[in-house]
Amino acid sequence: MATTGTQEKDLEQHIEDYLTGQGYERVAPQGYDRALGLVPEEVLAFIQKTQLAAYKALQAQYGAKTDERILQRLAKQVQDKGLLPVLREGLKDSGQKLHLVYFRPASGLNPEHEVLYQKNRFGVLRQVRYATVKKDADKSVDLVLTLNGLPLLTAELKNALTGQYISDAIRQYEEDRNSQEPLFQYRRCLVHFAVSTELAYMTTRLDGKATRFLPFNQDVKNPANPAGFATAYVWEDVWATDSLLDLVQHFVFEQTTTELVYSEAKGELVEQKATRLLFPRYHQRRAVRRLLAAVQAEGAGGRYLIKHSAGSGKSNTLSWLAHRLAGFYQHPSDAQPLFDSVIVVTDRRLLNKQLSDNVKGFEQTKGVVFQVKNETPSSELKEAIESGRRLILTTLQRFPVISATIAQVPGRRYAVLMDEAHSSQSGEGARHLKKALSLEEAEQNEADEPTVEDLVLADIAKTGPQPNVSFFAFTATPKNKTIELFGTAPAGGGEKRPFDEYTMRQAIAEGFILDVLGSYTSFKRYYKLATKATVAEDKEYEKGPAVRLLSQFVDLTDHAIELKTRLMLEHFQQHTQKAMKGRARGMVVTRSRLHAVRYKRKFDQVMKELNLPYRALVAFSGTVSDSETGEDYTEVGMNGLDGKASIEEALKLPQYRLLIAANKFQTGFDEPLLHTMYVDKKLGGISTVQTLSRLNRTAKHKDNTLVLDFVNDPAQVQEDFQGYYENNFMAEDQQTDPNALYDVQDTVQALGVVREQDLDGFAAIYLSQHDNMHLLQPILDGCVGRFLGLEEAEQDAFRAAANDYVRLYRFLSQLLTFKDVDLAKLYYLLNHLVKKLPVAGSKLPQEVLNDVKLDAYKIHEQGTQKLTLVSEDGELYGQQPGGSGNGKEEQYDYLSAIIKTLNNTFGIGLTEEDLEEFQKVKKSVETNANLANYFTPQNSVQNIESKFNEVVDEALQALVEFGIDQYNQKLDLFNKLSEDKANAQLKRLWFKHLLATRLGGAGAQASV
Secondary structure (H helix, E strand, C coil): CCCCCCCHHHHHHHHHHHHHCCCEEECCHHHCECCCCECHHHHHHHHHHHCHHHHHHHHHHHHHHHHHHHHHHHHHHHHHHCHHHHHHHCEEECCEEECCCCCCCCCCCCHHHHHHHCCCCEEEEEEEECCCCHHHCCCEEEEEEEECCEEEEEEEEECHHHCCCHHHHHHHHHHHCCCCCCCCCECCECEEEEEECCCEEEECCCECECCCCEECCCCCCCCCECCECCCHHHHHHHCCHHHHHHHHHHHCEEEEEEEEEEECCCCEEEEEEEEEEECCCHHHHHHHHHHHHHHHHHCCCCEEEEEECCCCCHHHHHHHHHHHHHCCCCCCCCCCCCCCEEEEEECCCCCCHHHHHHHHHCCCCCCCEEECCCCCCHHHHHHHHHCCCCEEEEEHHHHHHHHHHHCCCCCCCEEEEEECCCCCCCCHHHHHHHHHHCCCCCCCCCCCCCCHHHHHHHHHHHHCCCCCEEEEEEECCCCHHHHHHHCECCCCCCCEECCEEECHHHHHHCCCECCCCCCEEEEEEEEEEEECCCCCCCCEEEHHHHHHHHHHHHHHCHHHHHHHHHHHHHHHHHCHHHHHHHCCEEEEEECCHHHHHHHHHHHHHHHHHCCCCCEEEEECCCEEEECCCCEEEEHHHHHCCCCCCCHHHHCCCCCEEEEEECCCCCCCCCCCCEEEEEEECCCCCHHHHHHHHHHCECCCCCCCCEEEECCCCHHHHHHHHHHHHCCEEECHHHCCCCCHHHHHHHHHHHCCCCCHHHHHHHHHHHCCCCCCHHHHHHHHHHHHHHHHCCCHHHHHHHHHHHHHHHHHHHHHHHHCCCCCHHHHHHHHHHHHHHHHCCCCCCCCCHHHHHHEEEEEEEEEEEEEECCCCCCCCEECCCCCCCCCCCCCCCCEEEHHHHHHHHHHHCCCCCCHHHHHHHHHHHHHHHCCHHHHCCCCCCCCHHHHHHHHHHHHHHHHHHHHHCCCCCCHHHCCHHHHHHCHHHHHHHHHHHHHHHHHHHHHHHHHHHHC
16 A cells, blocks of 8 residues: 655655556665676576576576676676667677567567567666765665666655755755766666656756756646646656556667867867767657557547647657657557558758658668658659658658659558648648548549549549548647648537647746747837929829838838948847857848848948958848849858858858848757847748747857847737747637638639639549640630739739639648539639739839938837746637738828828837937027016917917027037937927927916916
């Protein structure tokens, strides 16, 4: 019976009692051999009971020294190779091979393997004296668990009721456990647990104060356990016999990573290898085991979303799952694994190196993994698929080659693991992928030629949910499409949620990523536009595009670029370059390629002027033509790296400290040295989280991050992060309504561009799989002709509805299996037609830039703050019709009115320095004797205000005479106070104040 005492020994007793009731044997602590690092009696008992013939063969050679020779060789092998290889490979001695463990067989077709599996011996030892040196002879560790006499794990236990906590257990390992002792040497024992009654931590390498214990909890804090201790899951679940064997067989792995680091001694980048024994964190093991249990219960055809935050070790989790699925038997009696092939897909053109290294690194049998590279010949890829390679790594871009091959090998089942499934899972590429993997319908009526309806229905069956394909989507930031496609809902319907979650909140709290919102500095730009003196006519423009164009014009001016460049560099010198012991890097996020080019030129100019010992890199795609200089620019030409290093590598060098990026490096860029981000781009939703999260990687001496944002509202940034901080869900009533597709279909067909005969003719050709695709063009051309006959407003309405239809059908066809042939036929045609429609006329009135000038520009710091997030679930919403170009009436206005709108929105604000100068104006006005004579009860308010305005205007004009240059840095107080709106508001409030104070409340009321 379990004890209920409050002492540490009572917790030990409770755990021992539980384990011995679940297949463990009590082993006397004296049975542990300190020098050999094992329990001799248990080792020999296992060998003799499972491999007696091999033991007797050795006995014939060694005689009375057989046991001694076996134990010494075993101890030496464990010391030299590590425990894990010895357990997996066995021990060879004088022509005999001895197994040290029997793992659970993948299938039940070999019952003798199951018998051997049941003969594994698990031992629990308490208060084990481990030391081989005399001075530590009496030191003991609380708990040791052994497998066939070999120590798998140790544990230090603390009961909070004695005033001992998890920190005491960790400190005990760090300060009081000699890592050179056999029991604590790296790789000789797999893992060391620090467990209190509330929390659990673990490590695979003891190294004194440098030891890194990782949290092993169900959340930041373990939930209360109504049946006992909050950490009971550790010994009741993780330490269970089957679980430990599963961990040793499938999870624990020695991982070697290679990283490029800068060597000060060599003055160049060098490869730095690091090796660690990988033991899964709690959520990693939980996710893999839960997914395997679901597949076992449901078979092929399921969809699962794994939402694991950055810092979760997602690549390892995906790799573990991929290898488990590659040899997974749904039932013990199955002759073949459930899946013929496991395909790992990433939508990045360059396969994520860490992911591919992990998947290949976890490989225990060579040849299991086939990686598709850019240079992989199609014939080699085809052969790999046809021969049934168990695990294939590929990009979505290479999938057409795979699909063509798969189509020739029907009747197979597949598991598809998608890395960072947030951008391509609802596109045509994903539909193509599902279509390629679908089961082929072999039973076709050979006598009858299939009708168009037959072909459409067959195609529909292939693009919907597939009973032979299981999808496992991994992401840290699921889009609404992702959670709707892959999320899990109760059997009877209801809200959809990810199958497994490890939240951003938990990752930050556990120290695996940094809080990038901890120091958020926002700026607001103020400017004033004016029409050029040469403009004779006040022209009318569409308001929205003109506002966007003018805003872009303002931010592309040399003055704006230079002002922000100097501000960034000043901040970088004062703060960033000192951070992380001088190793910190910064990133400038720009809104366009042209912005990036101009920033790069300006950074080069100012850095040279300041004589800074480092440069900035720039990242953008293609070639950019800049009308300002009349030159073309490329990333390679501007960086001047001469092929010696990539941008990622160069940023690690001390001579490059800043990266200016335009639509690159905002996702998938994991550089721990990145410390500060300068944001000059409008973000929103998921892009906010993905962009700023480039800063969150941890590194030595990196204890914070800095964000300077010139564009975005901090409140909106906070809201964007809040949506992904905790768990995500999609309520049932927020999920995409399939009937919305019919509404869009009605809109499309009502405009008369597409006729019924077009749909039938197009589908017949498109699905025929004959070499007659050229016959689609006349049908499409006819539709384009009718489209051109519409009024402009009708064209816009058709274009918007057609795009809506393609988007909704493409998404819903993966979610549901439509049986409506008309919907599918319309999709086939519209999916091609939208690409042939004339592009809508340019809405950007470029000529407006010829009529305006920047009259004033200033950036004002709004302040630095910590954007705090709260622990609450974020709701996502389904697809809705009505995207861009949804037929809203366009608004037009005169250029002067548009400029006034911008000036009112971004009007010049008063700074503290301005207010100091304003005090001079205020004093001049309020001490004016002539004005004072007007403030009498007998005088009318209108007369008093008229004189007041006159005196104020004289004082403002005097500002210029006092030496304040009207065009100093394109902005001054005169500009601010003279602007119509600001001046009128200021003078009116000021006047009311003077009226009330000089005439008194009653007098003022009477006069007014």
